[in-house]
Amino acid sequence: MAHEIPDPVGHHGTSEMVRSATSESRLARYVLIGIALCFVGLFVVVPLASVFTEAMRNGPGEFLTVLADPETFSAIRLTLIVAVIAVPLNVVFGVSAAWAIAKFEFKGKAFLTTLIDLPFSVSPVISGLVFILLFGSHSLLGPWLQSHGIQILFAVPGIVLATVFVTFPFVARELIPLMQEQGTSDEEAALSLGASGWQTFWYVTLPNIKWGLLYGVLLCNARAMGEFGAVSVVSGHIRGLTNTMPLQVEILYNEYNFVAAFAVATLLALLALVTLVLKSLLEMKFSEQIAASRRH
Amino acid sequence: MALGVTLSWLILIILIPLSGLVWRSSVLGWSTFWALATDERTVNALRISFGTAFAAALVNVVFGVILAWVLVRYRFPGKRIVDAMVDLPFALPTAVAGIALTTLYAPNGWIGSLLAPLGIKVAFTPLGIVIALVFVGLPFVVRTVQPIMEEIDKEVEEAAATLGANRFQTISRVLLPGLTPAVLTGFALAFARGVGEYGSVIFIAGNLPYVSEIAPLLIVIRLEEFNYPAATAIAAVMLVISFVMLFVINMIQAWSRRRYGYGT
Numbered sequence: 001m002a003h004e005i006p007d008p009v010g011h012h013g014t015s016e017m018v019r020s021a022t023s024e025s026r027l028a029r030y031v032l033i034g035i036a037l038c039f040v041g042l043f044v045v046v047p048l049a050s051v052f053t054e055a056m057r058n059g060p061g062e063f064l065t066v067l068a069d070p071e072t073f074s075a076i077r078l079t080l081i082v083a084v085i086a087v088p089l090n091v092v093f094g095v096s097a098a099w100a101i102a103k104f105e106f107k108g109k110a111f112l113t114t115l116i117d118l119p120f121s122v123s124p125v126i127s128g129l130v131f132i133l134l135f136g137s138h139s140l141l142g143p144w145l146q147s148h149g150i151q152i153l154f155a156v157p158g159i160v161l162a163t164v165f166v167t168f169p170f171v172a173r174e175l176i177p178l179m180q181e182q183g184t185s186d187e188e189a190a191l192s193l194g195a196s197g198w199q200t201f202w203y204v205t206l207p208n209i210k211w212g213l214l215y216g217v218l219l220c221n222a223r224a225m226g227e228f229g230a231v232s233v234v235s236g237h238i239r240g241l242t243n244t245m246p247l248q249v250e251i252l253y254n255e256y257n258f259v260a261a262f263a264v265a266t267l268l269a270l271l272a273l274v275t276l277v278l279k280s281l282l283e284m285k286f287s288e289q290i291a292a293s294r295r296h
Numbered sequence: 297m298a299l300g301v302t303l304s305w306l307i308l309i310i311l312i313p314l315s316g317l318v319w320r321s322s323v324l325g326w327s328t329f330w331a332l333a334t335d336e337r338t339v340n341a342l343r344i345s346f347g348t349a350f351a352a353a354l355v356n357v358v359f360g361v362i363l364a365w366v367l368v369r370y371r372f373p374g375k376r377i378v379d380a381m382v383d384l385p386f387a388l389p390t391a392v393a394g395i396a397l398t399t400l401y402a403p404n405g406w407i408g409s410l411l412a413p414l415g416i417k418v419a420f421t422p423l424g425i426v427i428a429l430v431f432v433g434l435p436f437v438v439r440t441v442q443p444i445m446e447e448i449d450k451e452v453e454e455a456a457a458t459l460g461a462n463r464f465q466t467i468s469r470v471l472l473p474g475l476t477p478a479v480l481t482g483f484a485l486a487f488a489r490g491v492g493e494y495g496s497v498i499f500i501a502g503n504l505p506y507v508s509e510i511a512p513l514l515i516v517i518r519l520e521e522f523n524y525p526a527a528t529a530i531a532a533v534m535l536v537i538s539f540v541m542l543f544v545i546n547m548i549q550a551w552s553r554r555r556y557g558y559g560t
């Protein structure tokens with residue numbers, strides 16, 4: 001965006017001659033744009049395109065046949081089940097955490113915020129490992145769980161727990177800066193007019209944050225459905241039972257069943273694309289209601 | 297009430313599992329822990345994880361700053377799409393990225409077959425790990441630097457130009473120093489993410505012990521051997537380093553707030 005200085009002598013020079021002192025030469029601009037586009041192309045666009053072309057390598061017929069496989073179908077179902085449980089849990093938690101942190105003053109707030117961010121900086125494998133150490137047969141809880149016939153690891157509850165752990169920060173982190181910015185005056189007005197705490201939340205706070213919340217849910221859901229490392233550690237890879245879609249991709253790939261692996265990967269890539277489109281739309285339309293400075 | 301819910305949820309989901317890890321590594325005893333943590337294969341895996349993550353974060357700093365600059369300053373067709381695509385590594389499941397990159401960079405893949413005649417092997421070497429980590433860390437530098445660049449006051453550049461600086465001098469001596477804290481934060485975030493990354497790496501790495509075996513994979517291998525002490529020790533070492541990283545990021549931001557009046 002070069003705001004060009006009018007040519008003082010009245011020459012009709014080339015744009016190069018009237019270039020303002022606060023922009024680069026045309027050549028430099030083209031080179032930089034070229035580098036940036038090549039980088040994004042090489043590292044983002046080409047890998048994404050390859051997912052689709054590899055899946056379609058033997059034509060759309062085979063693509064559809066491999067997707068109709070019952071194991072793939074059960075992986076899709078498990079992924080949806082996990083997301084349906086984990087995302088709402090983290091929405092409830094995220095809203096209450098953001099509410100507590102943004103609207104109240106208390107000791108240890110910084111520590112609490114750090115704790116919320118923690119799953120972002122921990123390796124997904126470690127996120128899975130902590131649950132193995134907690135519930136595994138060598139742990140304190142393990143024998144008790146076994147004697148009561150409760151199966152957590154290598155079953156759906158373990159996968160849900162690991163997913164909740166990993167997707168923990170998304171909603172809260174999106175809402176905290178937003179709610180802090182909005183302050184407490186709206187809530188104070190509602191309370192002084194006789195609204196109950198719950199009414200205040202439902203009719204005042206929630207409408208104020210709804211787009212930011214949707215944004216957080218979107219990111220949380222994408223991660224919940226796509227999580228690999230943590231889920232891989234706790235799932236036990238039981239085919240048709242504890243395989244989520246990303247795990248199914250791994251198994252098929254390791255069996256050299258590339259078309260099938262990429263076919264399942266296509267579904268996950270579509271999920272990512274839909275997430276990106278919705279995310280961009282939200283950013284365009286409701287940028288003031290989304291904490292844009294905290295995009296990740 | 298909200299605080300109570302928050303606290304109990306945090307304790308249940310984060311604090312108890314993590315303290316389990318701390319407790320399990322503490323009952324190992326210092327000498328056992330040290331022996332496990334300094335095991336040759338473990339040290340190599342940690343070195344590979346941190347080394348490749350560092351290299352990938354450096355690549356992302358260079359190209360991330362250029363990309364952010366182009367997105368903030370220039371207009372070109374398709375800019376909005378490029379901007380949205382920067383976030384793809386956040387949204388694309390890591391396993392999908394892993395198999396896609398492996399297929400591309402394998403000796404018979406689209407890119408691998410171009411590099412093979414030059415004698416460059418990417419897939420199944422440490423270079424492959426770097427490629428996967430560049431992909432995974434790509435959004436971090438761009439997204440931390442971009443908002444700061446948007447806020448740069450044009451007057452600063454005009455002042456520099458009036459004082460006789462050419463464009464290169466203005467950028468390298470006036471603009472870039474102001475961006476340093478954001479760039480460092482982005483670097484640290486990309487680095488931290490790269491160190492722990494698992495899904496996208498294990499396909500492309502080839503996973504040769506001592507050569508291209510990353511620390512998170514070694515944890516998984518030890519778990520599959522039911523060698524819980526070893527898995528715990530590696531995890532504890534990684535966790536300690538991650539905490540140090542987190543601390544450094546916070547320090548950078550506090551310093552940046554004092555020095556430049558902004559924090560990312």
